[in-house]
Amino acid sequence: METSLHSIRFPGETDAYRIARDGLLQAELDLRKQTEKVAELRRTLPLGGTLKEDYLFEQVDPDHPSSDAGKKVSLSALFREGKGSLLIYSFMYGPEMQRPCTSCTSILDGLNGTMPHVLQRVNFAVVAKSPIQRIQALAQERGWNNLPLLSSAHNSFNADYHGETANGKQIPSLNVFVRREGQIYHTYSTELLFSPTNPGQDPRHVDAFWPLWSLFDLTPEGRGADWHPELRYD
Template structure:
């Protein structure tokens, strides 16, 4: 018998929940309990997907890649530091852009606060094709201090790992590499795009990487169809 078959049905767990809120109606409680069952099922689905993701058989990295960091040139292998896993985010901030992608920037602003925590477990790198001084200037403007930024001056890494699409446009990528026994392998990357998007939704992965959307998904207004985060906000 598997762990999955031993679990109580989501509806049973939802019915056991004790939370009640001031002024709630019987109609609200019935609808909320039904929704809670779906949320429990979603939690389990997320765990199932994560387990299957961890079981992927990684493939070899072909090619030598180097980047420009604050301490000079660095190879892909050196990005690992003392860790066995490396997470790379490709920031949409190519040399043709005066300003970076607002969506990428919103995501990275959230990650800025988590960067040190992430790096306790794995190595982290944010790459972009613009020169390093351009990346650092914007990071200073945004108040970033902990995100490790690297320029991909040749564009080879960005090109090989699908951060540049055939029409020369940019797309963000979250890439995971492993290093076991001294051998670097490609482990996982997001693959949801326009071809796999559902009608009326932006192409996005799941779980969503952006805390912003997670919070807005809890609200009656939701994400909105035409709204984007800003690159600048008035000082408080």
């Protein structure tokens, strides 16, 4: 057998397995290099457009989780001292939707757990078009006690930054803003959602922060063509 990429072996593995695994390992090494190359390109993007307006949101008040009213907060106030980046995830839960998007809910279930770590480095918020009372009730139902949750029911943020179509359909998207010398700029959006895809392939535009699929990709079964997250599993 040709020289392997490393000397580690697992019980009972065959030469055929090791040859195939080394081929996959080389592909994984190439992917790691490409992933870092893409991340570097993302980091070196020039500044995008200045913030269209300093949007005023309603925020679920973590100090009063049962309150029917949120506190008012502007987008600029979401930037905390010493942290120059702000990520805002547009969550598919519009006022006409009976229940929230199951995929978005899966993403936020995971982000709720990791949010204390995230907020050590950057600013983060989740915004939905529904009235604050609906978002508040959902947060209590799901146990989202770490997520900064906002309602954009009274502003045009979702429409302006492509979390909503012209006819009011909600879109899952992540936008990144930065503050430089007192000015706020848009710098990144998950635009894979709007680009062409291969036949049978979904956009995968939010996979980078949705580890569910990465776990499935490690298995022989893969993602599965017909499986989708649910709000509950009986």
